Amino acid sequence: MKPLGVILAGGLATRMGGGDKALLPLGGRPMLDHVVERLAPQVDAMALSANGDAARFAAYGLPVLGDSIDGYPGPLAGVLAGLDWAADHGAVSIITVASDTPFFPKDLAQRMLGAAQGQTHPLVLAATPRGQEQTRSMTKGLIRHPTFGLWPVALRHDLREALSDGLKKVVLWTEKHGGREVVFDDPDTDPFFNVNTPEDLVEAERRL
Known part of the structure; x- marks a missing residue:
């Protein structure tokens, strides 16, 4: 049984001048098109984690999940929204991906x-591996x-409490619960290259 998929599209996109990075054109289509097409075969169903007017994503026919925690606490709020959605569907886990990472x-x-x-x-x-392009947590x-x-529905209430605190x-939260890593080692490209700036969008066009 495949997990459910949640596309995290709730970032503020400050380095792109605000707005929805997911809807920026890439190869003549919204970047979100590429993300949806790449994720769809890997999961049983998909939803979008995004705040604001859900109508702007109506063309995708996906559930749009707003944060249930106030104050924009970051991507974990989107994970939590996805876990709550998955619980309503009887799922055990979700896979999350970022809407600005098309490859x-x-x-x-x-x-x-x-x-x-x-x-x-x-x-x-x-x-x-350390040294491959854009850093997150080393x-x-x-x-x-x-x-x-990959996130377990069973820990959603623990995550909600941690975010509220x-x-x-x-x-910090994943390590507390014995989280693991799976390493994607491609010496020729960064599979998690994400579009943060106008220059990144130009590079994404080149890679596409």
Whole structure:
């Protein structure tokens, strides 16, 4: 049984001048098109984590999940919204991906589920070897990409409590619950290249 998929599209996009990065054109189509097409074969169903007017994503026919925690606490709020949605559908876990990262691995879900074997609660973050492009959280010689994760529905209430207490750092929560990493090592490209600036969008066009 495949997990459910949640596309995290709730970022503020301050370095792009605000607005929805996911709807920026890439190859003549919204960047979100590429993300949806890459994730769809890997999951049983998908939803979008985004705040504001859901109508702007109406063309995708996906549930749009707003944060249930006030104050924009970051991507973990989107994870929580996804977990609540998945619980309503009787799912065990979700896979999250970022809406501004159009080249993530096509075997992301498969690799994460494999890395979760033996865990009481499946909790896995994507990682790349240190030195590959854009950094997130570095540890054990790895760069962790916390918007790309496998998350257990069973821990959603624990996550809600942690966010309500002011949790900001994803890895602090994952480490507390025995989270693992799955390493994607491609020496030729960064599979988690994300579009943060206008220059990044130009580079994404080149890679596409």
